[in-house]
Every structure is written in structure tokens, then in C-alpha cells.
Amino acid sequence: MEVTGSAARVRDACDAARSGGATVGFVPTMGALHAGHRALLDRARSECGFVAMSIFVNPLQFGEARDLAAYPRTFEADHGVAERAGCDLLFAPDGADMFPNGRPEVTVDPGPIGGRLEGASRPDHFRGVLSVVAQLFHLVGPCRAYFGEKDAQQLALIRRMVHDLDVPAEAIGCPTVRDPDGLAVSSRNVRLSNPERAAALSLSRALAAAANAVGQGERSADVLRAEMARRIGAEPLARLDYVAVVDERTWEEVTEIGGPARALVAARVGDVRLIDNVALVWDGDQAAR
Ligand code: PAF
Numbered sequence: 001m002e003v004t005g006s007a008a009r010v011r012d013a014c015d016a017a018r019s020g021g022a023t024v025g026f027v028p029t030m031g032a033l034h035a036g037h038r039a040l041l042d043r044a045r046s047e048c049g050f051v052a053m054s055i056f057v058n059p060l061q062f063g064e065a066r067d068l069a070a071y072p073r074t075f076e077a078d079h080g081v082a083e084r085a086g087c088d089l090l091f092a093p094d095g096a097d098m099f100p101n102g103r104p105e106v107t108v109d110p111g112p113i114g115g116r117l118e119g120a121s122r123p124d125h126f127r128g129v130l131s132v133v134a135q136l137f138h139l140v141g142p143c144r145a146y147f148g149e150k151d152a153q154q155l156a157l158i159r160r161m162v163h164d165l166d167v168p169a170e171a172i173g174c175p176t177v178r179d180p181d182g183l184a185v186s187s188r189n190v191r192l193s194n195p196e197r198a199a200a201l202s203l204s205r206a207l208a209a210a211a212n213a214v215g216q217g218e219r220s221a222d223v224l225r226a227e228m229a230r231r232i233g234a235e236p237l238a239r240l241d242y243v244a245v246v247d248e249r250t251w252e253e254v255t256e257i258g259g260p261a262r263a264l265v266a267a268r269v270g271d272v273r274l275i276d277n278v279a280l281v282w283d284g285d286q287a288a289r
Helices: 007-019 035-047 063-072 075-084 125-142 149-164 187-191 196-215 221-233
Strands: 002-003 022-028 050-055 090-093 143-148 168-173 239-247 262-271 271-281
Touching: 002 007, 007 022, 007 050, 007 090, 007 125, 007 143, 022 035, 022 125, 035 050, 035 075, 035 143, 035 168, 035 196, 125 149, 143 149, 143 221, 149 168, 149 196, 149 271, 196 221, 196 239, 196 262, 196 271, 221 239, 221 262
Parallel strands: 002 090, 022 050, 022 143, 050 090, 143 168
Antiparallel strands: 239 262, 262 271
């Protein structure tokens, strides 16, 4: 595995791989790699002749300096994960490699979906994500890029950017990886104490209850939202930020489940902000029963 901080080298290596007939698979990350990232790398490795991964803790997507400072940095361990997964190229730039002329003045506007949910709670977060992902896509060139469904709104916005700006990349969503008790794996989980980790389970359990209720025929999004809020609210160590039930296409809140929908939750547990979501599978036949 080649490791580089050079943008020019990434461009050359990916161009050379494509010239040799390989499909380039790309896994953009901020490091602190966990089982979710390993699943993305494995999928890329199984589908592509050449696999590139980036590790860059993107300052543009953090609102508060303390969140950026607190983000775990585990490069030695990450290097081992990438190598064992058969990654061909690890791009690990520092701030000067990515932004040699300082922070970018021209950025990507995430549009209306980017103002909802995570975008409402974290102003400019998605502008920062899309700007850096666009820059990485320009370096890597045509590729299949792999993202976790745990960050469902991020994935939807990247797909929208790829579509609206004709980016020569395919954004592929991979299922959320969960610990055996249901907690969605996240780089932030290492900052949870044992009691906080137990409290964090209220998020995945609230979502599972919502998905289960839909499976039993519940169609009212208000009922689902209220039940999720009740479950997370009952956990003293969790401070709820939002619960939502949205249309997968528009990301607007729905009143009734009648098509592809997603339930999402965000909460602070101790000092750690956690998000999770689940697809609500509506079997249209239920309406006829
Ligand atoms: O999901 C992440 O780790 C980041 O938001 C991403 C896509 C690497 C952009 O910095």
C-alpha cells in the first residue's frame, strides 16, 4: 500500500489505475477507523481493481473548535486497517496539502436538504462535507465511492451533488454496521463511558421500535416520532436533539408512511453527539388489508 499526502500523486495513481483498465474504488474517511469503515473497504475491494482511501479530519465540517480538537486521531492503527483490507493507496493529507492557499472561499451549497435535521443542528456542516468531498472526487477522478448509511443525510446530499453537478462518481451506500446489542458503530463511541454507552442504546432501540411498529401496520409518523422521543427522553443520560420521520426523496417530514421513508434520531449522551437512522419499510399491501 502506498501512503501519500500529495494531491498530485493521488491524481497520477488513480489515472494510471484507470489506464490499466481498473475501476477505482474510493473510501473517504476522517480516520479513527472502525468496523463500519472496514465494511466499506471490503466492499470496495470486492468490486474494484484499485482501492484508494483518504484520511482527512476535515476542519470545514466542524462548527466548534473543541469538536474538531476532540475528534480521535489514530493514524498508526488506521494504517494497519487499510493495509490489511488490501487498500492500494492511502491519501493522508494535512491541512496544507489539502488547502495550500488557505481555507477555500468557494464552497458547495448543500441546498434545501442540507438545511434540515443535521443541517439545522450544525449550520455549515454539510457545506463543509460537500466541499471537501467534491475536492476529493476531483483528485481521485471517476470512481465508485463508498459511504455508510449511518450518515444517511450525508449520503443523500452527496448523491444529490453527484447528480446535480454531473460529478463522474457513483456514490454507493453501505448498510450501517452495529454492535451485537444494536449500537451503531461510530468513531465517537470510544468517548462514551460504560453508563453512557448503555444510555446510547436508547437511540437504536427507539429506531427499532419505530421500524417494528411500521412492520405491524402503524402509518402515523406522529405516533412514531412521539414513541421514539418518549424512549430516548426516558433515558436520563441522553439529551434529545431531534427525532424525525422523513420522505427518503425530499427529506421533508411526513405525516403518514406511504412510501420510502426513514426515521432518524440525534441526541447528546454525556458530551458525545450521536446520530442513527433506519429505513422504514412500508409494505403497500398493508393498506389493502
Ligand atoms: O463521513 C465522513 O467521515 C466525512 O464526513 C467525509 C465523507 C469523509 C468527509 O469529510
